[in-house]
Amino acid sequence: MKTQVSNLYASYPKFLLSVDCIVFGFKENKLFCLLIKRNFEPEIGKWSLVGGFLNENENLNQCASRVVFDLTGLDKIYLEQLETYSEINRDWADRVVSVSYFALINLELFEMPSNTNYTAKWFEINEIPELIFDHNKMINNSLQNIRSKIGKFPIAFSLLSERFSLPKLQNVYEAILSESLDKRNFRKNMLASGLIKKLEEKDKTSSKKGAYLYSFNQ
Amino acid sequence: MKTQVSNLYASYPKFLLSVDCIVFGFKENKLFCLLIKRNFEPEIGKWSLVGGFLNENENLNQCASRVVFDLTGLDKIYLEQLETYSEINRDWADRVVSVSYFALINLELFEMPSNTNYTAKWFEINEIPELIFDHNKMINNSLQNIRSKIGKFPIAFSLLSERFSLPKLQNVYEAILSESLDKRNFRKNMLASGLIKKLEEKDKTSSKKGAYLYSFNQ
DNA sequence: GCAAAAGTGTTGATTGTACACCCATGT
DNA sequence: ACATGGGTGTACAATCAACACTTTTGC
Known part of the structure; x- marks a missing residue:
């Protein structure tokens, strides 16, 4: 079915789609956010959110789960979609539309696996460095979001x-x-x-x- | 700059991106939603939300404005991004990731322009027919959203x-x-x-x- | 004068907020 | 015995929810 009609939309442009996850963790009575040091261009060496490109065989939720799992080894964590960022030049390398997610994970017993290809680090929430692209804005928006949610929905337990x-x-x-x-x-x-x-x-x-x-x- | 480095992400797949707008209007003390009868495949002849594909030269907000303007002739209307829908088979013709928006417009003095290429009609909110794809779900989610917003933010005036x-x-x-x-x-x-x-x-x-x-x- | 919609206050219940002392225990 | 964090109740303020009658005016 899909292949039969897949030329219907042929005249429309296609876009790279990514997810960027704001991964929150709680330990020592402080709120942390997981960041990675980019080991690829552009902006190699700078800190960024945990992100990745959407694959053909997954939806955005699955993509976000995969991206967090690849970095932390944790699955079945709390994940929620936030906003979609689509400014034309938000990524300097190419046009990328990015969907932000937030994740809440329990850090009390958790240690970052060292076998990943990334340099990852937990930053206290008010010590976030300057990040690539619009990632600082994503964090600020997600913070506002969970602040307004925490009084109404039982999300705190996930931490x-x-x-x-x-x-x-x-x-x-x-x-x-x-x-x-x-x-x-x-x-x-x-x-x-x-x-x-x-x-x-x-x-x-x-x-x-x-x-x-x-x-x-x- | 863009073209110099645009091969960095070359190995990742690209996707069709669309917006679907839930256009709310108010008249005769009732809430209405604007729907169009599709004049193109797939699902030709069925009712759907007001939507369109993202272009290279615009962001999602601009796309949503354009899509609503093309149909109603109204610009500078209240528009807000909601959720992004990415189920693999949500559109039967091809993989399309769609960002939903809601719009609030004042119908008291407004008549639909007749010079569009579409058949458009205002449906009372609890007389919405069966729509294509996941559009009924989009409407339900957007209704929940504006219901929770109307008590906290001054969105009602836009109607x-x-x-x-x-x-x-x-x-x-x-x-x-x-x-x-x-x-x-x-x-x-x-x-x-x-x-x-x-x-x-x-x-x-x-x-x-x-x-x-x-x-x-x- | 009457029908139809606009305008107006009070009361009780519920919810939110501020605040200070005793308890249990390991050292 | 004392230092440390855990546990408890009350009083006032603010907000919310229920409720009925008078006013204006076109017909």
Whole structure:
């Protein structure tokens, strides 16, 4: 079927399509973003977002998953499409239309695999260097996006392990919003939301008393 | 510069890129969506969103403006990018990645120009027929989107003339949300928002008493 | 004078926000 | 015993939601 009619749109131009992923991670109570040092032209040696070109045999979501997996080895992570950037000269080498995604991954136990072909590094979110093309803008837009989402949708849990304490969860919120929250009000809201389930165990890694662990409800 | 390095990405595939616009209009206290009857293959004769392919010399916003202008003759309308659809077989003729946009236009005084090459028709929002490809999904997603936006951002004014009465504005909100609102609370909120400025004149077209006209503040 | 739409306030409920002390434990 | 982070409740403010009658005017 496809080949029978594939000349219908023959007169229209085609474009390179890429995804650029803003990969957020959380550790040491801070929010990080994964960047790679480009080992190819143009702008070789500069830092950039995690990106790659769309293949014929995949959709954009699959492309974003693949790109993140190739770099981190993590699959089944939280990924969401954001905006599509199409300025004519945004990439100086060629016309490329790029779809931005954000990813949330848990860094508590994660170490970057060293067997990749890339130099990758986690940057604290307010220490992002100058990036290629429009990548700084992509990060800023994605930050705005997750800030507005975190109050309405349960995305923060993707940055933590399956079991987490309430103080840790609050740290995630504070890191994303970059403001400190009231402990009592935070707990009240979280518990009232019904999103979390209290467990028996305690996490004693960050206090002598220990903090009860919770898990995310479906 | 561009041509010097344009072989860097030579090994990657290229794609047809289109925009599909959900063009909303408001008249007779109802929300409408503009659809066209396709006069080209595939799916000739079926209804579809207003769409077109991206050209080399434009970005996606410009493409969306052009596509809407070609059909309605209106420029400088409110346009906003939504999602990008990339399922491999979403278009049966060829692989096409499509970026959806929504547009809001004022239909009170507008008549569709008859000199276009298309058959275009306004459909009331809950009488949308079956459309080609994933266009019904696009409309549903865009509806959700503007419903969540209308309470936070001043997008409703784009559906009305420069001067409008509060009852008319309320009708816009009710049509978009498809629920009826309390008159007193609605006015209270609108006036408190500071977004509108009361004028001296009244609109007498829909009542004997007449309703004061307001204008949108920048 | 009556029908039809415009305009106008108050009350109670809910939600959000600010705030300070005791608890458990490892050292 | 003390330092450290975990856990708890209350009071006030702000916002939201429900509700009914009067006004204007063209016919």
